[in-house]
Amino acid sequence: MSAATAISGKTRQTIVADDQALDTPLIAVDLDLLGRNIAEMAALAASYGVALRPHAKTHKSPHIARLQLEAGAVGLTCAKLGEAEVLVEQGGVTDILIAYPIVGDIKIQRLLHLLDRARVIVAIDTHRAAAALSQAISTRARTLDIYLEVNTGQDRAGAYAGQEAVDLAVAISQMPGLRLAGVMTHEGHAGFSGPDDIPIIAEKAGQALVDTAERIRCQGIEVTDVSVGSTPASWFTPRVPGITEMRPGTYVFHDNNAFRHGRIGPDRCAARVVSTVVSRPASDRAIIDAGSKALALDPSPSHPGHGFIVGHPGATIARLSEEHGVVTLPPMEHGFDVGGRVEIIPNHICPAVNLTDELVVIHNGHVVDHWPVAARGKVQ
C-alpha cells in the first residue's frame, strides 16, 4: 500500500511517498493529518464552551498559526517574546499570550514596541517582575494585560494556588499600568501520569485554579480568564466548571509521548522525521542520519528509545549522538539496508521542530510546500 493511501485507512503508515527525491534528515508534515488535529481540538474546545488559544511552541510557524486562527482560535500562546514578535509580524496574530515572565529592561522595551502592533498578555508570577513592568508601562500611559501564573502541582514556576496567588493578585491589581486579565496554569505534570490518573490530576489542577480565581474575585478583583493548557490533559482539565480557556500545543502534530494515554497512535502523528540508513555495521544494528540534532534527546515513556520508527515497532533507536541514530533491530527486519528510508515519530515533537529551519509539507504523499520554522530558536 502506498504512502499516498487515503488518510482514513488503518494500514496507512508513512506519509511520504517519493522519499528518495528528498534530502534527509528532514521533518515532513502531512497536511491532512495536521488539518484533522487542528479541527479536532477546535471542536473539543467548542464542546466545552472554552476559548482555544493554542501554544505555538510546537510548530513555531506563522502558516500553522493562521490555520489555527481560521479554525476558531481566539489568539495564540507562545513562550518567549521573540516567538511573539515573529507570530505578530509574520502570522497576522493580533492577540497573543506570552506565557512567560518578561524580565529585564531590554525585554520590556521590546514588549512596549510589540504592544503597538498587537494585544499582548504577559504571564507573571512574582511581585518583582510585575513591579518592573508596571513602572515601565505606566510611564507610557499604557495598560498591559496580565495573567497571573499559578502553580497547581507542576512545581515549576507560578505562585502557589491559594493564599499566595491571591496576595500577588491583589498586589498586581493595585499596580499602575497593569490589568489582571486572568489566571493561568500549566498542568503539564498531569501528562506524566498514566491513563488512569491523568483525569484525576488534571481536574484537580483545574479546580485549584478555579478556586483561586474565585478567591481573587472575593477581593473585588475582576478575573475574566481562567486558562489551562497541556495537550494530554485537554480532554479533562477544561471540563472543570469555571475554566474559560485552553492552551494545548503539541496536538497539531502529536508525538510519541502522546501514545501513553491510549488516545493517540502513530496514525495521528502529522510530523515525522524522515531519515536515511547510512551504515549497517552489524546484522542487528543500523545507523540512521537522524541523531540528537534531528530528534532531540527528550525521553518518552511510551516506546523505548529515542523515537518510534513507523512500520517497525520492533526496532529501537537505542542511542543518539549528534548525527547518528543507533538502531537495534530484531532478527530479519527489512528496510534497513544502506540507502533505505524511515519515518520517525519523535518522542517530543516540539524540540525536534526547533532544530530544523523548515517543515516539508506533504499532501497525498508528495511535497506541496515548504514552511519556514520562522520562530525557531527564538529563546530571547
Next chain:
Amino acid sequence: MSAATAISGKTRQTIVADDQALDTPLIAVDLDLLGRNIAEMAALAASYGVALRPHAKTHKSPHIARLQLEAGAVGLTCAKLGEAEVLVEQGGVTDILIAYPIVGDIKIQRLLHLLDRARVIVAIDTHRAAAALSQAISTRARTLDIYLEVNTGQDRAGAYAGQEAVDLAVAISQMPGLRLAGVMTHEGHAGFSGPDDIPIIAEKAGQALVDTAERIRCQGIEVTDVSVGSTPASWFTPRVPGITEMRPGTYVFHDNNAFRHGRIGPDRCAARVVSTVVSRPASDRAIIDAGSKALALDPSPSHPGHGFIVGHPGATIARLSEEHGVVTLPPMEHGFDVGGRVEIIPNHICPAVNLTDELVVIHNGHVVDHWPVAARGKVQ
C-alpha cells in the same frame, strides 16, 4: 573581583562583565580562553608529531575554523556535507574531512559540486556506500579520497577493526574513482570511562587502528593517514606510534563533560550560556530562562543536573523544560533574585551551540563581536 580580571587569575569565574546590557539567554565566548584552548591543542598535536584536523561540530563557525587553521591545523573535520559546504564557502577551508558516509544521489551530487572547490575526504564504512560513490565519481573522471571508518570499540558506525576492515579496504582500493587515503576511528567510548581507565581504553583503540592500517598495507595498499579523534582522549590516543592525525572538537570551548577527567575545570571553559532568573517561586527553587532550547538535554557525569552554574557549585539545574531551567538552591544562596544573571557551562557544548544563531564574543568582559553559527542545523 570583576569579570574582566586577567584570565590567569584563579579566582576568575564569569567571563561577561556588563551582562545587564545583553538580552538572554545567549552563548558568550571568551576570546582569551578560546585562543588558549586552540593553542594548547595545536601544541599537543605538535608534541606528538601528528597533524591536527579539528572537528568543527563544536563551533560551526567559519571564524573559529580560521583561527584553528592559523594555529596550524591541516584542515577541518565535519560531520555532515552541509557543514562542509559552509566551511568551504565561508571559512576559507580548502581541505576537509566529512567524517560521515555520503549516501543517496542528492548528497553525491552536492559532494561532486563541493569537490570543485576543496579537497574533500569522505568517511565510508560499507561496501554499498563506497560502490555508489565510486560509480558517480568515476563517470566524472574524478578521484575522491576516502577514509575507511573503523570501529575500535565504540560500536556505533565503522567496520570492525581487523579482517572486516581489511576486506573492505581491499574492495575500496579496487573501486574506480576512489583512493583509500587513510583509516579513521572515533574513540568516543574512551571518554565515557573514568580518569584511570581512559588512557588504557584510548590507547587500545589507537593500537587497533594502527594494527588494521598495517594489515591493509600488507595487502599492498598505501595507507597514508591513520586518524583518531575525541577531545577527552587527545592526551592518550595520538601518542600510539603510527597515528598520524587527531581530530578533537570540543576542546575549543570545553564543557561540563570535560571535568570528569580532572584535567579541565570551569576556568578553562570558553563558552557559557548567560541566563536570567525570571522567577523565584520558592526559597530553594529559582527559574532561569535557559531551558533545553538553550542548554540541550545531554547528561553529564561530572556534575549533577543540566549544567554547571559558574560560582554556584551548590546549585543544581535539576530539571529543564524547553524554556525553563528549574534550579534547586542550597540555603541562603545569593544571586538568584528575579533579574539576576548566571553563567552556565553546559554539559555538552556542541548541541548547545547548535541551538543558537550567534556567538557573542567577549574580550576582557565586554562584547567585541558577534559570530554567526553559520553551520548551525546543517544536518543534511
